[in-house]
Amino acid sequence: MKRLMRQCIENLTPYPPGKPIEELERESGIVGSIKLASNENPLGPSPKAIKAINENLSNIHRYPDGSCYYLRQKLAKKFGLPTDRVIVGNGSNEIIKLVVHIFLSPDEEVILPLPTFLLYEKAVGSFAGRIVAVPLSNFSIDLPAIRKAVSPRTKIIFISNPNNPTGKALKKEDISRFLHSLPSDVVVVLDEAYIEFATDPDIGSAVELLGTYPLLVVLRTFSKAYGLAGLRIGYGFASEMITDGMNLVRQPFNANCLAQVGALAALDDDEFVEKTLTLTRDGLEFLYSRLDRMGLEYVTTQTNFFLIKTPLGAGETYRRMLKEGVIVRSMESFGLKEYIRINVGLPEENKRFINTLEKILS
Numbered sequence: 001m002k003r004l005m006r007q008c009i010e011n012l013t014p015y016p017p018g019k020p021i022e023e024l025e026r027e028s029g030i031v032g033s034i035k036l037a038s039n040e041n042p043l044g045p046s047p048k049a050i051k052a053i054n055e056n057l058s059n060i061h062r063y064p065d066g067s068c069y070y071l072r073q074k075l076a077k078k079f080g081l082p083t084d085r086v087i088v089g090n091g092s093n094e095i096i097k098l099v100v101h102i103f104l105s106p107d108e109e110v111i112l113p114l115p116t117f118l119l120y121e122k123a124v125g126s127f128a129g130r131i132v133a134v135p136l137s138n139f140s141i142d143l144p145a146i147r148k149a150v151s152p153r154t155k156i157i158f159i160s161n162p163n164n165p166t167g168k169a170l171k172k173e174d175i176s177r178f179l180h181s182l183p184s185d186v187v188v189v190l191d192e193a194y195i196e197f198a199t200d201p202d203i204g205s206a207v208e209l210l211g212t213y214p215l216l217v218v219l220r221t222f223s224k225a226y227g228l229a230g231l232r233i234g235y236g237f238a239s240e241m242i243t244d245g246m247n248l249v250r251q252p253f254n255a256n257c258l259a260q261v262g263a264l265a266a267l268d269d270d271e272f273v274e275k276t277l278t279l280t281r282d283g284l285e286f287l288y289s290r291l292d293r294m295g296l297e298y299v300t301t302q303t304n305f306f307l308i309k310t311p312l313g314a315g316e317t318y319r320r321m322l323k324e325g326v327i328v329r330s331m332e333s334f335g336l337k338e339y340i341r342i343n344v345g346l347p348e349e350n351k352r353f354i355n356t357l358e359k360i361l362s
């Protein structure tokens with residue numbers, strides 16, 4: 001019989017998202033649970049975005065501006081690039097997929113750090129690409145090892161900077177040296193979903209390197225620092241050749257009208273971003289100090305999330321925390337069987353997390 005679904009689609013495994021609070025409460029009857037599993041912004045959305053969205057609700061009978069003209073223009077101005085080098089997506093997830101869609105032919109190779117954000121693997125798998133996984137070195141992306149893994153079949157390299165799920169970031173100088181060492185026909189995607197949170201001054205954005213490496217794609221999102229994960233809006237920068245290609249294959253109305261106005265307003269909400277960064281830094285300080293007191297190992301981060309090694313193991317810790325109404329992320333599916341990942345929450349959520357962890361470990 002004729003095969004119906006493409007083999008590469010049959011080979012895919014479902015993406016394991018962080019458990020939604022509503023699902024936990026529906027399934028278990030627990031009320032008042034907290035979620036620290038999806039690296040979301042605990043403060044809620046940018047207030048300026050909420051206002052703009054409220055003011056535009058009566059326009060949702062219209063199709064959105066398919067070119068995202070005003071948002072692309074504003075992003076271009078902010079980052080000092082021509083508007084045509086900006087692409088907007090239904091979350092940066094969509095742009096990850098667009099890159100793979102326009103460049104990857106079946107059996108071509110894509111290099112990924114291991115572990116890293118699971119959606120790269122999924123995008124590559126759905127276009128029948130081959131994954132070459134390069135293990136991290138002490139939780140950090142190993143650029144020299146990635147360079148060594150480059151072959152004539154290498155088409156794309158994905159680098160999450162900082163890396164999800166380990167929170168470690170690469171220095172701009174090292175990225176620049178790495179890009180200059182590559183053959184000129186390899187597409188490099190630098191996913192900067194969490195770059196706003198980085199505190200190390202040597203960790204700069206690769207946006208400034210776009211002029212030096214024509215096949216560089218830099219991705220950003222409104223989901224984290226701006227608190228707009230549910231709106232689904234992200235953006236990227238690349239050469240016009242690449243943005244033109246992505247525009248040919250993307251859905252014509254990929255960014256909805258509320259997402260566009262919300263993102264536009266959020267870009268002006270410096271106060272909210274500052275508040276988010278302060279909350280994150282204070283939260284990390286609190287969590288690190290309490291984990292030190294408990295004698296637990298953790299991996300210091302440049303993001304709003306980090307890994308904690310737990311003596312119960314990832315799966316068991318996740319299940320026991322869940323019973324107490326605290327949703328964390330088990331790192332089993334990332335191959336880190338002893339680790340959970342949490343994002344920084346509100347101060348009371350951080351305290352509840354620590355108290356619950358103490359309880360289940362005692």
Ligand SMILES: Cc1ncc(COP(=O)(O)O)c(C=O)c1O
Pocket residue numbers: 038039090091092093094117160163164191193220221222223229232233234
């Ligand atoms: C490394 C990384 N890139 C991209 C994304 C997706 O962001 P978006 O919500 O913009 O699709 C995430 C979300 O968790 C992420 O961790």
